Amino acid sequence: MSYQVLARKWRPKSFESLVGQDAVVRALTHALDANRLHHAYLLTGTRGVGKTTIARILAKALNCEQGVSSKPCGVCSACQQIDAGRFVDYIEMDAASNRGVDEMVQLLEQATFLPSVGRYKVYMIDEVHQLTAHAFNAMLKTLEEPPAHVKFILATTDPQKILVTVLSRCLQFNLRQVSPPQLSSHLEHVLAGEGIAPDIKALELIARAAGGSVRDALSLLDQAIAHGGGTVQADQVSQMLGTSNISRMLGVLSALVQGDVTAVREQTSQMAAGALSFESALDDLSRLAVSLQLMQFDASDGAQEFSSLAEDDAIQLRHLSAQCSRTYAQLIYQVATKARGDLRLAPDAAHGFLMAMLRLLAIHPGHASVAQPKMAAVVNLTSTPAEPQAIKPAQHDTPRKETPQPGVPAATPNVSAPAEVKQQSAATDISAESWPQLVDRLGLKGMARELAQHSAFLSFSEGLITLNLPATHRQLLMPASEQRVTQALSELLGTAIRVRFDVVEQVGVTAAVLKKEAAEERQNNAVAAIESDPLVQELIDVFDAKLIDGSIRPVTG
Numbered sequence: 440m441s442y443q444v445l446a447r448k449w450r451p452k453s454f455e456s457l458v459g460q461d462a463v464v465r466a467l468t469h470a471l472d473a474n475r476l477h478h479a480y481l482l483t484g485t486r487g488v489g490k491t492t493i494a495r496i497l498a499k500a501l502n503c504e505q506g507v508s509s510k511p512c513g514v515c516s517a518c519q520q521i522d523a524g525r526f527v528d529y530i531e532m533d534a535a536s537n538r539g540v541d542e543m544v545q546l547l548e549q550a551t552f553l554p555s556v557g558r559y560k561v562y563m564i565d566e567v568h569q570l571t572a573h574a575f576n577a578m579l580k581t582l583e584e585p586p587a588h589v590k591f592i593l594a595t596t597d598p599q600k601i602l603v604t605v606l607s608r609c610l611q612f613n614l615r616q617v618s619p620p621q622l623s624s625h626l627e628h629v630l631a632g633e634g635i636a637p638d639i640k641a642l643e644l645i646a647r648a649a650g651g652s653v654r655d656a657l658s659l660l661d662q663a664i665a666h667g668g669g670t671v672q673a674d675q676v677s678q679m680l681g682t683s684n685i686s687r688m689l690g691v692l693s694a695l696v697q698g699d700v701t702a703v704r705e706q707t708s709q710m711a712a713g714a715l716s717f718e719s720a721l722d723d724l725s726r727l728a729v730s731l732q733l734m735q736f737d738a739s740d741g742a743q744e745f746s747s748l749a750e751d752d753a754i755q756l757r758h759l760s761a762q763c764s765r766t767y768a769q770l771i772y773q774v775a776t777k778a779r780g781d782l783r784l785a786p787d788a789a790h791g792f793l794m795a796m797l798r799l800l801a802i803h804p805g806h807a808s809v810a811q812p813k814m815a816a817v818v819n820l821t822s823t824p825a826e827p828q829a830i831k832p833a834q835h836d837t838p839r840k841e842t843p844q845p846g847v848p849a850a851t852p853n854v855s856a857p858a859e860v861k862q863q864s865a866a867t868d869i870s871a872e873s874w875p876q877l878v879d880r881l882g883l884k885g886m887a888r889e890l891a892q893h894s895a896f897l898s899f900s901e902g903l904i905t906l907n908l909p910a911t912h913r914q915l916l917m918p919a920s921e922q923r924v925t926q927a928l929s930e931l932l933g934t935a936i937r938v939r940f941d942v943v944e945q946v947g948v949t950a951a952v953l954k955k956e957a958a959e960e961r962q963n964n965a966v967a968a969i970e971s972d973p974l975v976q977e978l979i980d981v982f983d984a985k986l987i988d989g990s991i992r993p994v995t996g
C-alpha cells in the first residue's frame with residue numbers, strides 16, 4: 440500500500456476530532472441538531488486551519504443516510520463517498536485554480552436542479568473572493584433566491600475582498616489559527632496513532648513553525664519522520680527547520696543579563712555555523728523575555744507555558760528573572776522584536792542578530808557607561824554562570840551611591856543614597872567626589888556654570904579653592920565667569936573665599952569627568968527608557984517616526 444501523507448490520513452472526519460475550532464464547531468453542531476440551517480456559510484481563516492475539512496463534515500452531516508445531525512455516521516455510502524471526494528452532490532470548487540470559467544458557471548447554474556442522490560446539493564467554493572465576475576453573478580443569483588435543497592459553503596483567506604452583497608447573505612465563521620500547544624498535542628496524538636514515540640520538544644518546534652496551520656504541522660511532521668528515519672527527535676527537527684531552540688536562546692539571554700559579550704559572540708557564531716534561522720532565534724528571545732517578565736511579576740505558571748519551557752529551562756529562567764531588572768526585560772523584548780524586522784536590512788542575518796545583542800549589552804542598565812576595565816571584569820566573572828556572585832546590577836550600583844540618579848528606573852532600589860547626600864550637603868564638605876553635586880547647588884547659569892562644570896576640584900586651604908580646568912576648555916576662563924563662581928561658592932560656604940583656576944593638560948579623574956559619566960549614564964538610561972516605551976515604539980512602528988538625536992533629556996531634580 441502506498442504511503443498516505445499524514446495531513447490526508449489524519450484529516451478529521453467528524454466535528455469532535457477537529458482541532459482548535461471549538462467555537463465554530465459548537466455553533467454548527469447546535470444549528471444541525473436544532474435543525475436551524477442557514478443556506479450559506481462563509482468560513483474565513485488562513486490556510487490549513489480546516490476550512491475544507493469543515494465543509495466536508497458539514498456535507499456529511501447534511502447528507503448522511505442516517506439523517507441530518509451533527510454526528511454523521513461515517514459508514515453509509517454518502518458519508519464514505521464524501522470522505523473519498525466522489526459524492527455527486529458535494530461539489531468542491533477552487534476559485535483560485537485555473538478551472539474553466541464556463542465550467543464553473545455551468546456548475547453553479549445547475550444548482551437549481553434537485554440533488555441526484557443526496558438530500559442537499561452542497562457547494563464548497565474555496566477562495567471565493569477570486570471568482571470571475573461572470574461566475575460570481577451566477578452564484579449571487581442562486582444566493583438571492585436559494586432553492587431549499589442547496590447549501591453554499593464559501594471559504595476565503597481574505598474576507599476583506601468579499602462583496603457586502605455576499606456577506607449579507609452568509610452566516611460567517613472565523614476560523615482561528617491553531618495555537619502551538621493545541622498543535623503540539625494534536626501531533627502527539629497523531630504520532631501515537633502511527634506508533635512512533637513522541638519527543639515533546641521536537642513536536643513543540645514543529646508546532647511553532649507551522650504558524651497555526653494543522654495541515655502545515657502535519658506536513659512538517661511527515662518530513663521530520665522521513666528525516667529522522669522513522670523517529671522524531673528535537674535536534675533533527677531543529678536542524679531540518681533551521682530553527683533555534685529555546686535552550687540555546689536561554690544561553691543567549693543569560694549572557695545578555697550578565698553582560699557577557701564573549702558568550703554572545705560564541706552563540707552567534709555557532710548559530711551561523713549551524714545555518715539556524717536568526718528570525719526564529721529573535722522570536723524565541725522575545726518569548727523568553729515575556730516569560731521572564733511574567734516571572735518577575737509572579738505569574739510563573741503562565742510564563743512557563745508561554746515559552747513551552749522544560750522544567751530545567753524554567754528553573755534557569757527563574758534564576759535569570761531575579762538577576763535582570765524589569766526595565767531590562769522590557770528592553771530585551773523591544774530590541775529583539777525590532778531587530779527581527781530589521782534583519783532584512785542587515786548585511787547578513789548573523790550580523791543583524793549580533794548587532795542587536797551588542798545593542799542590548801550597550802544599553803544594559805548595569806553597563807551603560809562602564810569603561811573598559813570594568814567590562815573585562817564582567818566577562819571574567821560570568822565565565823561561571825551558576826555562581827550567585829554573577830548578580831551584576833548590585834555590584835555596579837555600589838560606586839553609584841554617591842551620585843544618585845533621579846529619573847533612572849533603578850534596577851535595584853538604592854534607598855541609602857538620598858540620605859547620604861543630604862548629610863553631605865549639610866556639612867558642605869568640598870572634595871573631588873562631592874564637587875559635581877556642589878556645582879549643581881551653586882545655582883550658576885550660562886558661562887559661569889559651564890566653567891564650574893568643566894573644572895575639577897584640586898584643593899581647598901586657607902580660604903583658597905584651587906580648581907583645574909582642562910586646556911581644551913581654556914576659553915571658558917573669563918573674569919566675569921570667574922567672579923560669579925567665586926561669589927556663588929562664597930555664598931554656599933558662608934564665608935568669603937578666593938578661587939584660582941589652573942589650566943592643565945590632563946585633568947585625570949575629575950569632578951567634570953565623573954559628572955559627564957553620570958550624565959552619560961543618565962542619558963543612556965533615559966534613551967533606553969524612551970526607546971523601550973511601548974507608545975514610542977508604536978509611533979516608530981506605525982508612523983515610521985524617528986527619535987531625534989539629542990532630543991531625549993533625562994528627568995533631573
Ligand SMILES: [Zn+2]
Pocket residue numbers: 502503504505511512513514515516517518519
Ligand atoms: Zn452516514
